[in-house]
Structure formats: C-alpha cells, structure tokens
Amino acid sequence: MNEAVLAWDGQEKAVNHLVQERGQRAVFCGLTSIVWLHRKIQDAFFLVVGSRTCAHLVQSAAGVMIFAEPRFATAVLSDRDLAGMADCNEELDRVVGQVVARRSDIKTIFLVSSCPSEVIKLDLGNAAERLRRTYAGKINFVDYSGSGIETTFSQGEDSCLQSLVKQLPDAGNEDPSLLVLGTLSDIVEDQFRRLFEGLGIGPVSFFPGRAAGDLPPVGPGTRLLAAQPYVNETVRSLQARGATLLRAPFPYGAEGSQGWFRAAADAWQVPVTRFREVIGAPLERARLAVSQHQSQLTGKRITFLPDSQLELPLARFLNRECGMELVEIGTPLFEQQLMQVEKSLLPETVRLTEGQDLDPQLDRVRRDRPDLTVCGMGIANPLEAEGLRTKWSIELMFTPIQGFEQAGDLAGLFTRPLTREAQLKV
Numbered sequence: 383m384n385e386a387v388l389a390w391d392g393q394e395k396a397v398n399h400l401v402q403e404r405g406q407r408a409v410f411c412g413l414t415s416i417v418w419l420h421r422k423i424q425d426a427f428f429l430v431v432g433s434r435t436c437a438h439l440v441q442s443a444a445g446v447m448i449f450a451e452p453r454f455a456t457a458v459l460s461d462r463d464l465a466g467m468a469d470c471n472e473e474l475d476r477v478v479g480q481v482v483a484r485r486s487d488i489k490t491i492f493l494v495s496s497c498p499s500e501v502i503k504l505d506l507g508n509a510a511e512r513l514r515r516t517y518a519g520k521i522n523f524v525d526y527s528g529s530g531i532e533t534t535f536s537q538g539e540d541s542c543l544q545s546l547v548k549q550l551p552d553a554g555n556e557d558p559s560l561l562v563l564g565t566l567s568d569i570v571e572d573q574f575r576r577l578f579e580g581l582g583i584g585p586v587s588f589f590p591g592r593a594a595g596d597l598p599p600v601g602p603g604t605r606l607l608a609a610q611p612y613v614n615e616t617v618r619s620l621q622a623r624g625a626t627l628l629r630a631p632f633p634y635g636a637e638g639s640q641g642w643f644r645a646a647a648d649a650w651q652v653p654v655t656r657f658r659e660v661i662g663a664p665l666e667r668a669r670l671a672v673s674q675h676q677s678q679l680t681g682k683r684i685t686f687l688p689d690s691q692l693e694l695p696l697a698r699f700l701n702r703e704c705g706m707e708l709v710e711i712g713t714p715l716f717e718q719q720l721m722q723v724e725k726s727l728l729p730e731t732v733r734l735t736e737g738q739d740l741d742p743q744l745d746r747v748r749r750d751r752p753d754l755t756v757c758g759m760g761i762a763n764p765l766e767a768e769g770l771r772t773k774w775s776i777e778l779m780f781t782p783i784q785g786f787e788q789a790g791d792l793a794g795l796f797t798r799p800l801t802r803e804a805q806l807k808v
C-alpha cells in the first residue's frame with residue numbers, strides 16, 4: 383500500500399484506451415434501484431407508473447423482503463391507458479389518494495416513470511406539480527425516470543437524486559460544507575460521520591439522507607465527495623449550483639477509503655499528523671482484514687461484464703489490494719470526471735470497454751476462461767453451466783462494502799465463489 387499514490391496531484395497517468403461497444407445489452411433497468419433507495423429513505427414511497435412487467439421486476443427484485451406495508455407499488459397502465467382511451471392522470475390521482483389515505487407515515491412520494499409511461503408520453507413532471515399543490519404542506523412529490531430505455535439499474539438512483547437537486551435549498555453563503563453523494567447503508571454512514579468528525583471536517587450531509595426531507599443546502603462552498611460511482615448527472619446538477627467535486631478514488635478497500643478521506647482532508651487542510659491519528663487504526667484493521675483473503679485471490683484472473691458502474695473501483699481494489707489479475711473490465715458507462723482517478727490506478731494493459739455488445743463479449747469470456755466473472759444474474763447461470771465461476775454484480779449493491787470496516791467483507795464476497803468451486807472439486 384503506497385501512500386504516495388493517494389496524493390492526487392492532477393497528474394494522473396493517461397492509461398488504458400477505452401473501447402466502446404454498442405449492441406445487445408443485458409442489464410436491469412433503473413426501477414431496480416428502488417429496492418435500495420426505499421430502504422435508505424425511510425419515509426418515502428416509490429410509485430412506479432408502468433406495466434405488469436415493471437410490477438414483476440420490482441416485486442421480484444425486492445422479493446427477498448416481506449413487508450406488511452411495503453413502500454413501493456406499481457400503478458399498472460392497462461390496455462385502455464396505452465390506447466389513449468382513459469385519462470391516466472385521473473387514474474394516477476386516484477391511486478395516489480389511496481396511498482395517502484393508507485400511509486400517514488409517508489412524507490414524499492416519488493412518481494417513477496417506466497418504458498410504457500414514457501412511450502405514451504405521460505408527463506409525470508406535470509403530475510408531480512399538480513399533486514404537490516393538492517397535498518401542499520403534507521406530502522412532497524418528486525418525479526424521475528426508471529425506464530429501461532437507454533438506462534441501467536444504477537442510473538435509476540442517479541436519476542432519482544438528480545430530480546431532488548432542484549428542491550435543495552440555496553446555502554446562501556460560501557461557507558465550506560461537505561456533501562457525500564450516493565446511497566450508503568446506515569451503518570457505513572455512521573462510521574463515516576465519526577471519521578469526518580474526528581478529522582474536524584464539517585458540516586457533513588449525506589445525500590440521500592434517511593428522511594426524504596433531509597435536503598442539504600447547496601452553494602459555492604459545497605464540496606462533493608462521491609461515495610458511489612454512478613452519480614454523474616447528480617454531480618453535474620450540483621456543479622451547476624456552484625458545488626465543487628473533490629477528485630478521489632471510491633471508498634472500497636483500505637487504499638480507496640484512505641484516498642477518499644484524504645481528498646476531503648486536503649480540502650479542509652487537515653494536518654497530516656491528525657489525518658494519521660484518526661485514520662491510522664481503521665486503515666490497519668482494513669489492511670489486516672483484506673490480507674486474510676489474499677492467499678485465495680492472488681493470481682486469480684477476473685473479468686467484469688458491464689452492469690453496475692462499480693466495475694472500475696472494484697477492479698482497482700481486487701488488483702492492487704488482493705493481487706487479482708484483471709482480464710477485462712466492462713462498464714455500462716464511463717464518466718471521466720468521476721472515474722479519472724480510478725482509471726489511472728489500473729494496470730496499463732487491462733482491456734477496458736464501455737457499453738455492451740453481449741455476444742462478442744461472452745465469446746471473449748469463453749476464450750479467456752477467467753477464474754471469476756462478475757456479471758448480471760441473467761448471464762451468470764449460463765456461464766456457470768459452462769464451468770465458469772461467477773459473481774452477481776447486483777449483490778454488491780445490496781451489501782455494505784464501502785469504508786475501512788467493510789474492506790474484509792468486500793474481499794470475502796469474491797473468495798466465496800472460489801471456495802465453493804474448491805469444495806465442489808473435493
């Protein structure tokens with residue numbers, strides 16, 4: 383672990399050219415992000431305006447959770463709606479009325495559009511405005527797109543957060559504040575808060591917060607630290623409001639977490655001695671926890687198929703801290719401003735692809751035969767049947783993996799399929 387690499391000086395190496403692929407994709411749509419968003423924002427309700435297919439998708443993605451009163455639902459567009467024979471707005475108002483009557487605990491309702499509602503051009507922006515007026519002072523309404531047309535599942539969260547940015551109050555001054563972007567589990571958020579406090583960095587807000595009404599002020603003093611790699615449009619909207627993005631790796635593993643905190647510490651001019659005092663012990667714990675998995679991972683070859691947008695930071699962690707060999711890293715979307723630090727930390731020779739053309743990509747996996755392929759659920763089973771070990775990328779979205787204390791668990795997620803294979807061979 384080399385501390386020097388974490389002092390970002392704006393001189394990152396220009397490495398790895400990126401090959402763009404366009405073709406058949408196999409990625410869940412943005413509705414999937416409702417599963418982790420509704421867990422985080424505890425007084426929000428997500429109302430998808432879509433078809434029965436959308437309802438099944440959300441239901442099965444969240445199927446592992448049994449709720450007496452779930453905080454998501456689908457207003458199903460029927461044939462009459464799709465044929466333009468019914469007034470969808472009237473229907474929507476009726477369904478919203480039902481939700482409001484049943485759920486006094488709900489403070490914000492997200493109206494989430496889907497492929498069918500976008501195809502019939504149902505304007506949920508207008509609907510949200512109308513409903514905000516109707517329920518003024520009681521319930522907030524926000525609209526965003528979770529449609530699978532041109533978007534992948536982690537972009538659903540980006541779209542949700544971006545739609546909330548216009549409701550953030552103006553800071554009204556240039557006093558420095560830190561805004562951490564992207565959904566984190568409560569346990570990780572609490573750990574991060576304690577470390578920022580120890581470093582004397584503040585005020586700190588997490589976006590999204592635990593309540594939909596936690597809307598942090600934004601202005602020229604706002605410094606943005608992305609905790610998730612898929613928040614690019616939200617970053618752009620916040621930059622348009624005067625905020626500045628801090629360049630950092632993502633907080634995966636000991637090294638990534640150290641670099642992430644270091645970026646904030648540099649912006650707050652925290653002395654190096656204090657940084658070491660606060661970060662030293664968690665950093666050592668993280669290194670030790672990761673080292674427990676190294677013998678199993680070192681030298682193993684891994685391919686990432688494009689799915690979650692977590693691919694580059696995960697690949698960096700597995701390569702630099704766990705000794706894995708990177709065969710190919712596919713990502714659905716490469717956003718320069720969020721990924722430039724991560725890209726500069728990858729080996730120069732690694733194959734990087736953006737977008738997807740499924741068949742040629744699978745051909746490459748079959749030819750390369752990596753020890754592990756990180757991919758979507760739909761691709762995993764066929765590859766397993768061909769004797770290739772896989773890891774579902776969506777599992778990484780539902781598991782707390784950020785920060786020092788989770789570094790060992792993160793490495794463990796990748797040893798598991800390899801251990802299973804070893805056991806099957808015995």
Ligand code: SF4
Pocket residue numbers: 411412413432433435436437439495496497498528529530531
């Ligand atoms: S939004 Fe589109 S891709 Fe997603 S479940 Fe509905 S129809 Fe399918």
